[in-house]
Amino acid sequence: MSKVSTVKAFISLLAITVLAAPATSSTDSFVFGGCSQLKFTPGSPYESNVNLLLTSLVNSATFTTYSNFTVKSPTSQDTLYGLFQCRGDLSNGDCGRCVARAVSQLGTLCLDSSGGALQLEGCFVKYDNATFLGVEDKTEVLHKCGPLIGYDSDEMNRRDAMLDYLGTGDGSYKPFRVGGVGGVSSVAQCVQDLSASECQDCLSEAIGRLKTVCGAAAWGDLYLAKCYVRFSKAGAYSQDGNGNGNGNGNGNGNGSNSATRQGGGLRFFFVSD
Numbered sequence: 001m002s003k004v005s006t007v008k009a010f011i012s013l014l015a016i017t018v019l020a021a022p023a024t025s026s027t028d029s030f031v032f033g034g035c036s037q038l039k040f041t042p043g044s045p046y047e048s049n050v051n052l053l054l055t056s057l058v059n060s061a062t063f064t065t066y067s068n069f070t071v072k073s074p075t076s077q078d079t080l081y082g083l084f085q086c087r088g089d090l091s092n093g094d095c096g097r098c099v100a101r102a103v104s105q106l107g108t109l110c111l112d113s114s115g116g117a118l119q120l121e122g123c124f125v126k127y128d129n130a131t132f133l134g135v136e137d138k139t140e141v142l143h144k145c146g147p148l149i150g151y152d153s154d155e156m157n158r159r160d161a162m163l164d165y166l167g168t169g170d171g172s173y174k175p176f177r178v179g180g181v182g183g184v185s186s187v188a189q190c191v192q193d194l195s196a197s198e199c200q201d202c203l204s205e206a207i208g209r210l211k212t213v214c215g216a217a218a219w220g221d222l223y224l225a226k227c228y229v230r231f232s233k234a235g236a237y238s239q240d241g242n243g244n245g246n247g248n249g250n251g252n253g254n255g256s257n258s259a260t261r262q263g264g265g266l267r268f269f270f271v272s273d
């Protein structure tokens with residue numbers, strides 16, 4: 001019935017290879033994925049609940065950019081929580097397509113895993129039987145920095161001022177923020193299960209770390225578990241999801257083609273450009 005139950009044959013490494021294939025659009029490009037190492041029994045109520053949850057996410061994504069679901073079960077072990085978050089500027093159609101694609105990839109990458117999370121350029125999807133809805137989590141999942149370039153100090157100051165501005169809270173709820181100055185653009189997004197103050201806190205943390213780790217780079221992306229911040233100098237960041245020949249980050253800054261890391265009970269997979 002669902003994509004999750006029909007895709008059975010891949011081991012993780014193969015899945016990574018498949019996912020590294022050129023994406024059809026930038027919204028669909030793979031950023032990272034993570035799976036719980038606990039597995040459920042195929043054919044169990046747990047599996048039906050995963051399918052129900054993921055189907056609900058896909059359906060809901062055609063008319064809203066954020067939603068959460070809980071599938072209750074008599075046993076708390078089998079009670080599942082899930083959410084999706086689309087980038088704030090996506091249309092309903094693009095959001096729906098992005099979440100459908102993310103869910104389909106999760107089914108492959110996290111086959112029979114009790115929990116999983118996947119970030120594409122345009123959307124984030126997560127499910128687990130441990131409560132994470134409404135829980136702030138500033139664990140760093142991934143950062144990637146572009147090549148170092150010679151910013152002059154004015155340029156650098158303007159870029160940093162823009163990032164600081166993105167991280168400024170005025171008390172209102174702004175889960176999606178964009179900025180641009182002097183040919184450098186930036187975007188920040190919280191998962192909307194966070195409150196305004198938690199979102200603010202998450203973004204401040206992400207911005208501080210991004211400036212530290214990618215300060216002199218042409219572009220930088222930093223993903224915490226519940227928010228991310230990115231900046232890029234015009235023309236510096238390839239948006240085709242298919243490699244730009246000069247990016248050098250992959251989560252551990254190591255230049256290898258993929259990497260794995262533990263975090264928040266999930267084992268993360270990365271694919272670098």
Ligand SMILES: *[C@@H]1O[C@H](CO)[C@@H](O)[C@H](O)[C@H]1NC(C)=O
Pocket residue numbers: 038039040041046076077078114129130
């Ligand atoms: C989640 O599900 C897995 C697989 O069924 C189980 O081993 C684990 O104990 C569950 N975790 C929680 C927090 O209920």
Ligand SMILES: *[C@@H]1O[C@H](CO)[C@@H](O)[C@H](O)[C@H]1NC(C)=O
Pocket residue numbers: 067068069133134192193194
């Ligand atoms: C989850 O969804 C419900 C119903 O749509 C909503 O009332 C609630 O605020 C959401 N919870 C979180 C943590 O986002």
Ligand SMILES: *[C@@H]1O[C@H](CO)[C@@H](O)[C@H](O)[C@H]1NC(C)=O
Pocket residue numbers: 252253254256
């Ligand atoms: C880089 O990769 C090598 C070999 O794959 C590994 O031994 C090393 O720990 C990695 N470095 C970092 C910073 O992850």
